[in-house]
Amino acid sequence: MSRFRWGILATGNIAGSMAAALRHVPGAELLAVASRNQSSADLFAATWSVPRAYPSHAALLADPDLEIVYVATPNALHKQNVLDALAAGKHVLCEKPLTTSVEDTVECVEAARAGGLFLMEAMWTAFFPAMERARELVAGGAIGTLRHLSAQFVSYRDPAKHPNLFDPALGGGATLDLGIYPITVAQLLAGPIASCAAEAVTGASGVDEMVVVAARHENDVVSQLSFGFRTEMPASVNLAGDDGNLSIPQDFYRPDRIVLTRGGKVETLNLPYVANGYAHEARHVQECLLGGQSESDIFPLALSISSARLLAEIGSNPTSV
Numbered sequence: 001m002s003r004f005r006w007g008i009l010a011t012g013n014i015a016g017s018m019a020a021a022l023r024h025v026p027g028a029e030l031l032a033v034a035s036r037n038q039s040s041a042d043l044f045a046a047t048w049s050v051p052r053a054y055p056s057h058a059a060l061l062a063d064p065d066l067e068i069v070y071v072a073t074p075n076a077l078h079k080q081n082v083l084d085a086l087a088a089g090k091h092v093l094c095e096k097p098l099t100t101s102v103e104d105t106v107e108c109v110e111a112a113r114a115g116g117l118f119l120m121e122a123m124w125t126a127f128f129p130a131m132e133r134a135r136e137l138v139a140g141g142a143i144g145t146l147r148h149l150s151a152q153f154v155s156y157r158d159p160a161k162h163p164n165l166f167d168p169a170l171g172g173g174a175t176l177d178l179g180i181y182p183i184t185v186a187q188l189l190a191g192p193i194a195s196c197a198a199e200a201v202t203g204a205s206g207v208d209e210m211v212v213v214a215a216r217h218e219n220d221v222v223s224q225l226s227f228g229f230r231t232e233m234p235a236s237v238n239l240a241g242d243d244g245n246l247s248i249p250q251d252f253y254r255p256d257r258i259v260l261t262r263g264g265k266v267e268t269l270n271l272p273y274v275a276n277g278y279a280h281e282a283r284h285v286q287e288c289l290l291g292g293q294s295e296s297d298i299f300p301l302a303l304s305i306s307s308a309r310l311l312a313e314i315g316s317n318p319t320s321v
Contacts (some may be wrong), residue, residue: 075171109207
């Protein structure tokens, strides 16, 4: 079996989630972790049994034994981390959003392609068995011609506990943190978005905290998307076709159940995921590299660029309160 040696940039919660997931990925070896100081790196390494702990990102990227780097730093640092990793000759899986602007996203994509290296935005939702099955059902006409999609990801965030999400300098705001999920799922299930309009409410720090989007897809499907920090709602997706309906009634960002309604019958499809769910995207990265693919066929770089453009368009029209 081929072995892939991974390194993780950062030591926060999401870095720990990936460390846990890699234990469930055949052929994956978590070899190194880097933080901004040695003590944090050492603690993470001890917690997750990582052999090598580095006090800087540069030190990790200089390790010649690493093949894949997972970027788990705050949003505003993604661009430079990705470019540095690519310059070091590493394949990269970067947490969403890939960067905080269209221009930066394009720059990272061009750098990966120029260097012949694999780069993928870590939109884990796209790789869950339930989401893959939902795509198959919609594409196969299980609910007839798709006409309407709605998706919402509204989850309360406490500024005291999540200060980075309310800091404009760190790429905060509901659009970059949660909005990418409904936008991505809408495109995965209903195709490219041709146009959209948004209304946003900003908070005291200037970041967007509640957003609603109306979108029209290239195939004339219409979508209603909402995301925000100020309250709690079920994270759900609902699709209506002219011959039935399909829904992911809760936690669509990590789905394990699809409800299909057609011909007066309701069918529930249970499709569990492995461990905490992050293993599926990591497996896909390794499968792509084994197959000689320069980018993902499930979540291609063109989709990352498209999502970045939509996020920028949505974020440019806030209504302050």
